[in-house]
Amino acid sequence: MVMKRKIREVKAKIVHHSRLGEKYFNLRLLSPEIARVAQPGQFVMLRVAEARDPYLRRPFSLARIWPPDQKEKNKKDPGLIEIWYQVRGRGTHLMSRLSVGEKVDLLGPLGRGFWLAENLKKAILVGGGIGLAPLIAWAEKLQQDKKERRLSAENPEVLVLVGGKSRAEILGWRELKRMRLEPQIITEDGSWGKTGLVTDLLERELMTGRNEGTVIYACGPWGMLAKVAQIADQFDIPCQVLLESRMACGLGACLGCAVKVRVEHAGKELLKKSAPNEERASEESLFDQEAGWAVNTPVPFRYARVCQEGPVFLAATVIWE
Ligand SMILES: Cc1cc2nc3c(=O)[nH]c(=O)nc-3n(C[C@H](O)[C@H](O)[C@H](O)COP(=O)(O)OP(=O)(O)OC[C@H]3O[C@@H](n4cnc5c(N)ncnc54)[C@H](O)[C@@H]3O)c2cc1C
Ligand code: FES
Incomplete structure (x- = not known):
């Protein structure tokens, strides 16, 4: 059955906006409409300026999704989403100057997110730089599902591999630890964790040979994803990748x-x-x-x-x- 998409256009209030490490920003928005239906891996289109300059909205993954608390209708869980972003050009530069209390125009949730594979025994999440953002939401969902025992007979193991050029590009480890996950970290310059590429960690992990029921979920730069895809193919392991591309509508x-x-x-x-x-x-x-x-x-x-x-x-x- 083809389900109808529930896309909302909303004015979302900024409730938190701060730096996330040296290189990134964290934008938390009040949006019960989107938080209620969004799934990890989906994205929102955000208009960075009321004056419509730049005119086009910019796409961002959802790093955290906190649906509103339906039962108690309380204000503790009002329905929040979080975007983790890197300043790349004019749009994200203007975005970094938005203040708490301001409202931004959002369209979402959009696209198809990650999905659970049948007989999943081990989920390996592979994130490069800001690409870790949507994987945080996915890790949180997998861990939450475990807690609620909504996953079939055996709960899958969740392993998170985090890579970046240097320490400044490593994010999410605090959130992962709070989820009781112990991420493996690697940097190209060795400033945090092992030295090398996140795909080196992936290869090493798969070489242990205990890969039955393993699925890889990855997000990061195109070159990294291409390498992840090649490794997944080599080990014959299903792999889902979250792709970025320039988007207008x-x-x-x-x-x-x-x-x-x-x-x-x-x-x-x-x-x-x-x-x-x-x-x-x-x-x-x-x-x-x-x-x-x-x-x-x-x-x-x-x-x-x-x-x-x-x-x-x-x-x-x-x-x-
Ligand atoms: C589905 C999706 C999810 C995304 N999630 C995130 C996220 O969670 N956090 C985050 O920081 N960014 C994310 N991006 C990328 C983000 O949309 C771009 O960085 C942003 O649109 C750049 O806008 P700008 O006006 O600052 O830059 P522009 O002035 O438009 O471009 C500046 C530079 O960034 C490059 N660029 C622009 N858009 C993209 C893009 N989509 N992918 C790769 N390079 C781009 C350009 O080639 C140019 O070099 C996502 C993109 C997609 C398609
Ligand atoms: S951005 Fe995908 S069709 Fe317009």
């Missing part, structure tokens, strides 16, 4: 966010099997003719809109070029 209308995916992985059966419980794009949009098919090439591909079919994809479906 976030709603499937502009095609600006399209990435190439393999046609042989685009079969309805596989897509249904891979994401059974998620709110998903309609089947029409999954097989949208206007998105184009290219079958006379060595690897048959089509374009998939990251904002609709993603941002989370099976790594094996993506053409990593």
Whole structure:
């Protein structure tokens, strides 16, 4: 059954805005409407300035999701979401100057988030730099589900691998520890944890050979994700990746966010099997003719809109070029 998406456009009040380490910011927003329905891996489009300059909203993953407390209708859990972000250009620079009490225009939740695989025994979460943000929400959900015993017979083990160029790019460890998770940390310059790449940690972990029921969930720079996908393929392990791409509308209308995916992985059966419980794009949009098919090439591909079919994809479906 195709579920309808519940996308909201809201004015969300900023309740907290602070630096997150040396390099990033943490923006907490009051938005019961979005917090109530959002899933880890989904994103919001945020308008950074009332004056509509810059005009386009910017996409951000949800790092924390605290749904409103339905039972008590109290003010303790009013429905909050948190965005962790890095200043990259004009939009995020203006965003970093927003103050507590101001309201921002939000559209969301958007896209398809992470999904639980059948017979999941071990979830390996692999985050590079700010890419850790959506994995925090996913780790929290996995741990929460364990607590509530909503996962089948055996609870899966959750392992989080965190990487960055230097200490300044490592985030989330405090939150992970609060979730009773012990992240493995690695930096390229060795300023925190082991020295190397987060993909080195992943390879080492998989080489132990106890990989039955393992699923990898990854987010980070494109090059890192391509390497994660290659490792997952080498060890024959399912892998979900959260992709970033430039977005104008976030709603499937502009095609600006399209990435190439393999046609042989685009079969309805596989897509249904891979994401059974998620709110998903309609089947029409999954097989949208206007998105184009290219079958006379060595690897048959089509374009998939990251904002609709993603941002989370099976790594094996993506053409990593
Ligand atoms: C689904 C999704 C989730 C995202 N989640 C987060 C998040 O949780 N935290 C976070 O900090 N950022 C996230 N991003 C990236 C974020 O949207 C961009 O950093 C932001 O739009 C940049 O806006 P700007 O106006 O500051 O920069 P611009 O002036 O638009 O661009 C400045 C520089 O950033 C690069 N850039 C812009 N947009 C992107 C993008 N989407 N991906 C990669 N590089 C980009 C440009 O190439 C340019 O070099 C996400 C993107 C997507 C698509
Ligand atoms: S951002 Fe417009 S189609 Fe995806």
